[in-house]
Amino acid sequence: MKTTKICCIGAGYVGGPTMAVIAQKCPNIKVTVVDINESRINAWNDADLNKLPVFEPGLDSIVKEARGRNLFFSTDVDTAIDEADMIFISVNTPTKTYGKGKGMAADLKYIELCARQIAKVAKENKIVVEKSTLPVRTASAIKNILDHTGNGVKFQILSNPEFLAEGTAVQDLLKPDRVLIGGDTSEEGEQAIKALVDIYANWVPKDKILTTNVWSSELSKLTANAFLAQRVSSINAMSVICEKTGADIKEVSKAIGMDSRIGPKFLKASVGFGGSCFQKDILNLVYIAKSYGLNEVADYWEQVILMNDHQKNRFSDNIVRTLYNTVSGKKIAFLGWAFKKDTNDTRESAAIKVADNLLNEQAHVAVYDPKVKEEQIYADMDYLNSRHSVENRALLKVNSDPYEVCKDAHAIAVLTEWDEFNTYDWQNIYENMQKPAFVFDGRGLLNHKELEEIGFIYYKIGRGT
Ligand code: NAD
Ligand code: UGA
Secondary structure, three states: OOOOEEEEEOOOOOHHHHHHHHHHHOOOOEEEEEOOOHHHHHHHOOOOHHHOOOOOOOHHHHHHHHEOOOEEEEOOHHHHHHHOOEEEEOOOOOEOOOOOOOOOOEOOHHHHHHHHHHHHHOOOOEEEEEOOOOOOOHHHHHHHHHOOOOOOOOEEEEEOOOOOOOOOHHHHHHOOOOEEEEEOOOHHHHHHHHHHHHHHOOOOOHHHEEEEEHHHHHHHHHHHHHHHHHHHHHHHHHHHHHHHHOOEHHHHHHHHHOOOOOOOOOOOOOOOOOOOOHHHHHHHHHHHHHHOOOHHHHHHHHHHHHHHHHHHHHHHHHHHHHOOOOOOOOEEEEEOOOOOOOOOOOOOOHHHHHHHHHHHOOOEEEEEOOOOOHHHHHHHHHHHOOOOHHHHHHHEEEOOOHHHHHOOOOEEEEOOOOHHHHHOOHHHHHHOOOOOOEEEEOOOOOOHHHHHHHOOEEEEOOEOO
């Protein structure tokens, strides 16, 4: 089975970059990425590569190379499904906001809509690949819908979860630690697995392409995110102890990371993890555990989220307490809004919760982020529904000049670890602030010696005094 045409439903943070890399590495395969969001598709097609809807280092040159050659972005979902031998489903799977499982279970309505649309349109046999992160056993629901079309078309369902991290998506896709493909153990299933292996084998070494059954593949994705998030919550839990005892979390991280059984990655204390997936996927895992009556397992994983919430809240509490127990009317400058550096994505960013807490205390927040647009920041605040949008706009201001943002501020809070913050003229920033001038570094990013010598009162997450 040789794949000549691929369709990917969902042109978001996963669908766009993943398909751009497949198109670049497989010039003989026509790759069409479709979405119902017309403005997103227009942005993917924009001649100005700075306007791509997803900012990822290196993505623009890959899109430039492949777009129009064998990479296409379109809103014509039906034609792309009809043409394709292989269809990736890469739509969003957010936490349910209504009904049974509200606030925990994954909302699979977009997945189901895709399955129904494929069932309606397909006239020839197809391989359907789950690229979205899904609860274990979702493939059987998709198969159920596809197998009842009554038109004789046969489908194979594969699970091929995506492990890229935002900000490093292109590198992660070009050199993945592994590619995971789960499929049916029947002969047709194995043929389908082979078809997908053959695509990745164009640039990924064969020993890094792992094949499993569908359920192991689906569950491995949730497990990987749960373990990663748990590491962050674990180091953040230790950061609190460091602050109380005079230890320094950077030194502790280095010391434990040199143990080859622990390893050095993902041990950075922070103001709390964000991003669209860690929280949603753990909540989903908690829901699955509960649905099997595994309450102790559910409680264990839920604690990762509770610790993360605590980390965000204690950061803003510390600002209020340090600023003499009131921030009412005081200007607090935010450096960074994205959930991590090198991305314009703000979903679940710790900055949102910290800002909300400070606005509740009547602070005036001024925000600078090198990649996040003003309307996104207001959309994030309005989405919380904590106060009227007019009030959000009155209390929170966005500025594209970091020096203006810090001017006259009582305190600066570093919420994202953008490299450029270390290159600023901190003497100049200090001179233009209210005194005493405080810096609350939620990323342990800045040079504390330099800042303290200038005169700042510097608080770093996880550093005791
Ligand atoms: P996203 O919200 O950026 O993109 C999803 C896109 O799907 C949207 O543009 C939406 O308009 C489109 N869509 C929804 N329903 C559709 C339909 N019926 N037809 C056509 N288009 C439709 O989401 P994302 O961040 O790309 O995540 C997608 C999936 O990948 C999620 O399950 C997520 O958990 C998983 N994932 C995300 C990341 C990440 O870094 N963002 C990494 C690994 C896995
Ligand atoms: C994460 C996983 O790393 C990916 O493998 C996975 O594919 C993806 O989720 C997903 O399923 O969506 P992502 O959320 O893009 O990727 O970014 P991460 O680098 O994992 O960072 C997540 C959050 O944890 C960020 O807010 C980051 O600042 C924080 N973090 C990370 C820390 O606070 N400390 C660390 O040591 C590492």
